[in-house]
Amino acid sequence: MTPTDTRLQVKRFINATRDRVFEAWTKPELMKQWYAPGTMTVPNASSDLRVGGAYSVEMKGTMNGKFVNPTVGGRYTKIVPNELLVFTWSWQGDSAPETLVTVELKEADGGTEVTLTHERFASPEVRDRHEHGWTGCLENLASFEAR
Amino acid sequence: MVESSAYDLDLIFQALADPTRRAILQRVSRRECTVTDVAKPFQMSLAAVSKHLKTLDRARLIHRQKRGSFYYVSLNPEALMSAEQWIAHYQQFWEGRLDSLKRLLGKELK
Numbered sequence: 616m617t618p619t620d621t622r623l624q625v626k627r628f629i630n631a632t633r634d635r636v637f638e639a640w641t642k643p644e645l646m647k648q649w650y651a652p653g654t655m656t657v658p659n660a661s662s663d664l665r666v667g668g669a670y671s672v673e674m675k676g677t678m679n680g681k682f683v684n685p686t687v688g689g690r691y692t693k694i695v696p697n698e699l700l701v702f703t704w705s706w707q708g709d710s711a712p713e714t715l716v717t718v719e720l721k722e723a724d725g726g727t728e729v730t731l732t733h734e735r736f737a738s739p740e741v742r743d744r745h746e747h748g749w750t751g752c753l754e755n756l757a758s759f760e761a762r
Numbered sequence: 763m764v765e766s767s768a769y770d771l772d773l774i775f776q777a778l779a780d781p782t783r784r785a786i787l788q789r790v791s792r793r794e795c796t797v798t799d800v801a802k803p804f805q806m807s808l809a810a811v812s813k814h815l816k817t818l819d820r821a822r823l824i825h826r827q828k829r830g831s832f833y834y835v836s837l838n839p840e841a842l843m844s845a846e847q848w849i850a851h852y853q854q855f856w857e858g859r860l861d862s863l864k865r866l867l868g869k870e871l872k
Contacts, residue, residue: 621778621845623853627860631867639863649862652855712772729860733852735775 622734630726633697640700640718646672653678659686666691670702689713704733712736769844773821778845782806783814790824791837800835 629636639645643660651657655676662670671688689703698720705713717732777783786800801811815835818824822841827834 620784621775623849623856625853625856625860627864629860629864629867635867636863639867645866649866650859652858729863731856731860733856735771735848736779 621736622732624733625731627729628723628726629729633720633722633727636720636727636729637697637700641670650674651676655683664691664694666694689716693717769822769841771844771848774823774841774845775848777817777821777823780814780817783818786811786814786818787823787837787842790835791839794834794836796832796834 631639639649641662641664643662646660646662647657650660650672651674653676655674655678657672658675659673660671662668664670668691669688670691671686673684673686675684677683686707687704688707689705691700691702692715693699693701700718702716703713704716705711712735714733714735717734719730719732721728721730778787782804785804789795789800789803797808797811797815800815801808804811815824815826819826823838825836825838827836
């Protein structure tokens, strides 16, 4: 086993235009249609698309035979329409620190290549070195049953 | 949603965030080293290395053992595994989400 980095990356080619992919990440009606894993659904999604604006995605359904209803949310820290979306990521009621998701969209072969990077920062200082100027605070956190 | 391990992921990720500490871990993952051994490839004082080792130790990423007059350092793979579980969890989550996004939008460009 070798020491790991603190981030992961996933790439996908999607047969749709960049503006359409960007909409899917930022329009609640579209976010509802793909954000929940497995058989879970998204009853509520919100997106205040501006730097510092909040988004949230409520998921609902069964996971490993248990009913769960977690909500993930955060704030947008960088927005370049149809190109780049950076947002913080944190589960409501979870004591774990927020993490950072970067979604890059590039035109490729008549479609869009999506590159997603999810990073976990251990301390605010480390995060601030990457993303300065962000001063958000999360709303009151409701607890949910972790799986 | 994935924090169930006995290890403190905050401390672990804080320790892993530094490239020198990752390099130190790499070194002690191959074999047990004395502190002087650990320091060898790095351009820094023993004191600086000790500080990094302390951070790694606090995160329980390494074992430190005193034998005779030397401290021996080795990797604690279990702690590293808990960090890798976090990465693996989200890897799987996002692979699934991007597949579902691909299915949703893939039908449109025809």
